[in-house]
Amino acid sequence: MLSWPRALVRKGRRDTGGGSSPEESAAREAGADPELGRASQWRLVWRKFRKHKLAVGGAVVVLAVYLVVVFAEFLAPASASATDERLTYAPPQTIQVDFSFSDGLDLYVYGYETRRDPETFEQKHTVDTSQKIPLRLLPRGESYEMWGLIPMDRHLFGPVDADQRAYFLGADRSGRDLLSRIIHGARVSLSIGLIGVVVSFALGLFFGGISGYFGGAPDTIIQRIIEFLMAIPTLPLWLALSAAVPPDWGPLMRYFAITTILSVIGWTGLARVVRGRFLSLREDDFVIAARLDGCGRRRIIFRHMVPSMSSHVIASLSMAVPAMILGETAMSFLGLGLQSPAVSWGVLLQEAQNVRTIETAPWLMLPGLAVFVTVLAMNFVGDGLRDSADPYK
Structure with missing residues (x-):
């Protein structure tokens, strides 16, 4: 058996960067990280997301807010109804x-x-x-x-x-602790945002996928429906849908009704995003190869196309949650959504409608500050995810 001299082995290791491949040595000499070549797409997205300082700070705030939602009873000094x-x-x-x-x-x-x-x-x-x-x-x-x-x-x-x-x-006007009511109201306002986004995601992915993948008559029909819904002014649409909710329904029933209303309104934007991505992906080489390999439509959509656009969908979803929160807050503030004894940020802001009340008790505007901070943090997270969706740029 032939054996190489140790000096030549050591020289070869020095030339290749300590046992690394020539490609890794060239990447190291160019100043790039050789690990990026073997990293998955999600790892690249996370690596780029960490460099977005505002997005990381927003993620910390959002995580803290949802921890408050989970442990609301423990964190609140009193119950929301103690007077x-x-x-x-x-x-x-x-x-x-x-x-x-x-x-x-x-x-x-x-x-x-x-x-x-x-x-x-x-x-x-x-x-x-x-x-x-x-x-x-x-x-x-x-x-x-x-x-x-x-x-x-x-x-x-x-x-x-x-x-x-x-x-x-x-x-407030009934002697109830405002801090406790803000904490308990966060659970309702933020959960409506999550539930509404999940329903909107299902509707947007379904109709947007059909429209973008099949094209033709299905695409035309779905796009006309989307354009019709988007052409209706938002406030009159809220008024009409909220008027359909019976006034004798309890807070829980109105809660699910508001979630359904926000979901019906909010799926159109995501459907257009999904349609655009499907239109660009259906002619890509990997989709054509899967089709020639005999894969069915369901497998092509859910195993090949949807995972390749998941980062873009997540970025769109992160931007949709603040819109849902603002929608619930606006409807409850106008008296069209949740009403007392239910507690949400919009319900709390109803007491701040009177200028004289604000002059007497300006701290009643603090639920609006909670909405502002939460929505701003979520927008920062959405911007970071949008910028990180394509880690190769």
């Missing part, structure tokens, strides 16, 4: 911090001193520095069932005494 009519329109309380080496960290808020205006008979709340409400982590409070299954009475943060109340973001 105290003595503290209507109570202003936000500021958390006070005292630290001493003997007692450690002491957190508390000052109580309220309530007086009634002798002329307008309106209640006025001022800070009462003589009354301290101690705060702590994981205090016992109002009982609830986590996810409707696990009975609990622990909350993340709140007063030590369960009989006392702390309004970190103020109270």
